[in-house]
Amino acid sequence: MAPVHAACALLSLAPLLVLGVPPIWTQPEQVHLSYPGVPGSMVVTWTTFNKTETKVEYGLLGGRLFEMSAKGDRNSSTTVGSDDGWSDMFTFTALNDSTSFSPRFALYGDLGNENPQSLARLQKETQLGMYDVILHIVTPNPTLTQRSELSRPTTAAVQNIAVFLPLINFSNYRNRFSMPGQTESLWYSWNLGSAHFVSISTEVYFYLEYGQELLFKQYEWLKKDLEEANKPENRAVRPWIITMGHRPMYCSDDDQDDCTKFDSYVRLGRNDTKPPAPGLEDLFYRYGVDLELWAHEHTYERLWPVYGDKVCNGSKEQPYVNPKAPVHIITGSAGCRERTDRFNPNPKDWSAFRSTDYGYTRMQLVNATHIYLEQISDDQYGKVIDSIYGGKG
Numbered sequence: 078m079a080p081v082h083a084a085c086a087l088l089s090l091a092p093l094l095v096l097g098v099p100p101i102w103t104q105p106e107q108v109h110l111s112y113p114g115v116p117g118s119m120v121v122t123w124t125t126f127n128k129t130e131t132k133v134e135y136g137l138l139g140g141r142l143f144e145m146s147a148k149g150d151r152n153s154s155t156t157v158g159s160d161d162g163w164s165d166m167f168t169f170t171a172l173n174d175s176t177s178f179s180p181r182f183a184l185y186g187d188l189g190n191e192n193p194q195s196l197a198r199l200q201k202e203t204q205l206g207m208y209d210v211i212l213h214i215v216t217p218n219p220t221l222t223q224r225s226e227l228s229r230p231t232t233a234a235v236q237n238i239a240v241f242l243p244l245i246n247f248s249n250y251r252n253r254f255s256m257p258g259q260t261e262s263l264w265y266s267w268n269l270g271s272a273h274f275v276s277i278s279t280e281v282y283f284y285l286e287y288g289q290e291l292l293f294k295q296y297e298w299l300k301k302d303l304e305e306a307n308k309p310e311n312r313a314v315r316p317w318i319i320t321m322g323h324r325p326m327y328c329s330d331d332d333q334d335d336c337t338k339f340d341s342y343v344r345l346g347r348n349d350t351k352p353p354a355p356g357l358e359d360l361f362y363r364y365g366v367d368l369e370l371w372a373h374e375h376t377y378e379r380l381w382p383v384y385g386d387k388v389c390n391g392s393k394e395q396p397y398v399n400p401k402a403p404v405h406i407i408t409g410s411a412g413c414r415e416r417t418d419r420f421n422p423n424p425k426d427w428s429a430f431r432s433t434d435y436g437y438t439r440m441q442l443v444n445a446t447h448i449y450l451e452q453i454s455d456d457q458y459g460k461v462i463d464s465i466y467g468g469k470g
């Protein structure tokens with residue numbers, strides 16, 4: 078991993094970069110960018126089979142090619158690039174850190190390297206410049222290796238843009254780069270445009286064998302982070318609070334997952350830990366989280382604003398204008414080995430729209446008062462099958 082700074086200070090310029098390496102064992106692959114949450118910086122991560130040097134060469138668009146370089150950190154025996162040759166050349170546009178910037182996102186979960194149904198479409202739209210950021214609501218599952226999750230096709234599609242990969246291999250988290258202001262990169266927050274984003278691990282509610290203390294640590298961090306973000310002076314600058322987590326607390330699938338249960342661990346916590354572990358619903362409600370993005374279920378589902386299993390519409394006519402509780406979107410149907418899930422035929426009142434089509438979600442954070450989301454069906458050749466405007470103020 079090589080943090081690339083300097084180049085990104087000029088936000089509208091696109092730094093060019095290449096990565097070291099040829100013979101197959103040292104050829105970099107799975108190149109991707111991630112935004113560490115620090116304006117004017119970008120992190121480049123890649124993989125090689127054999128140990129080599131770690132180097133990125135780059136320059137500004139319009140400037141001399143490769144006039145700058147950065148050396149990085151290598152973390153495990155199978156990662157990183159070198160100076161034995163070079164990767165393809167990539168370009169990217171650094172993120173605009175103005176609070177009036179209106180970022181456009183593609184978001185999805187559960188896009189695997191087998192059956193990555195939505196990939197071609199996402200890749201094309203990315204190349205057409207339709208997105209500023211991809212939010213990959215990744216499967217942080219101990220049974221997945223870093224290689225299977227960070228698969229070639231996935232990263233090929235997203236390598237020109239900022240990819241957020243909060244967690245790959247749960248037991249491998251110490252070897253992931255650290256997000257700023259936060260422990261071990263299991264959970265972190267960052268700002269973009271008029272929103273404060275919070276990324277959390279829901280796996281801490283399920284894999285207690287990896288450390289029950291993580292669950293409590295995350296909760297304490299989350300509480301502080303949301304409390305801060307919800308302060309009037311911070312809300313005035315970034316009125317939106319958006320959370321991302323892998324496993325939802327509500328869903329109407331028929332697969333017996335946690336979200337299908339009234340007593341969802343993620344929603345209400347666990348009482349088989351000592352002390353009992355608090356869930357997330359109350360916390361998110363208390364600090365006025367606006368939007369909660371989830372995946373894991375291999376379907377798309379949009380909820381009416383909900384708290385305590387009850388619908389809390391802004392008004393009957395405009396449920397998403399000044400909603401009285403957070404809005405949940407579950408978008409886990411990008412395409413993976415397990416194919417899409419099925420729905421329970423009798424959804425609860427909070428279920429507003431659902432689809433088993435393969436697809437992904439587009440989101441635009443328009444401004445301080447407007448947010449727009451739409452769902453794309455890959456099965457229906459890119460048709461927009463659902464859309465909402467959310468508003469406040």
Ligand SMILES: *[C@@H]1O[C@H](CO)[C@@H](O)[C@H](O)[C@H]1NC(C)=O
Pocket residue numbers: 100102103127
């Ligand atoms: C890659 O590593 C393997 C295992 O350590 C070694 O046998 C092989 O010679 C290395 N290949 C190159 C090109 O360095």
Ligand SMILES: *[C@@H]1O[C@H](CO)[C@@H](O)[C@H](O)[C@H]1NC(C)=O
Pocket residue numbers: 150151152252254255
């Ligand atoms: C991994 O890289 C980080 C820096 O990003 C470093 O602090 C850490 O010690 C490295 N871990 C190992 C096991 O090399």
Ligand SMILES: *[C@@H]1O[C@H](CO)[C@@H](O)[C@H](O)[C@H]1NC(C)=O
Pocket residue numbers: 088089173174175177178179
């Ligand atoms: C960043 O976004 C703001 C608001 O849209 C815009 O005024 C500004 O020109 C942008 N900055 C760059 C460097 O593109």
Ligand SMILES: *[C@@H]1O[C@H](CO)[C@@H](O)[C@H](O)[C@H]1NC(C)=O
Pocket residue numbers: 219220221222223246247248249252
């Ligand atoms: C996850 O990462 C750990 C630490 O690097 C490694 O020992 C383990 O084998 C990985 N898990 C799987 C399933 O590959």
Ligand SMILES: *[C@@H]1O[C@H](CO)[C@@H](O)[C@H](O)[C@H]1NC(C)=O
Pocket residue numbers: 340341347348349
């Ligand atoms: C403990 O949690 C289980 C499952 O979430 C729930 O059914 C039970 O009512 C809870 N017990 C208490 C005492 O809260």
Ligand SMILES: *[C@@H]1O[C@H](CO)[C@@H](O)[C@H](O)[C@H]1NC(C)=O
Pocket residue numbers: 381388389390392393394395396
């Ligand atoms: C919430 O709003 C939707 C859309 O207007 C409506 O269908 C639903 O009945 C409302 N639910 C409640 C509890 O008001």
Ligand SMILES: *[C@@H]1O[C@H](CO)[C@@H](O)[C@H](O)[C@H]1NC(C)=O
Pocket residue numbers: 443444445446447
């Ligand atoms: C925010 O965007 C909406 C939709 O484009 C527009 O109607 C509204 O005037 C904008 N508000 C501000 C404060 O710019």
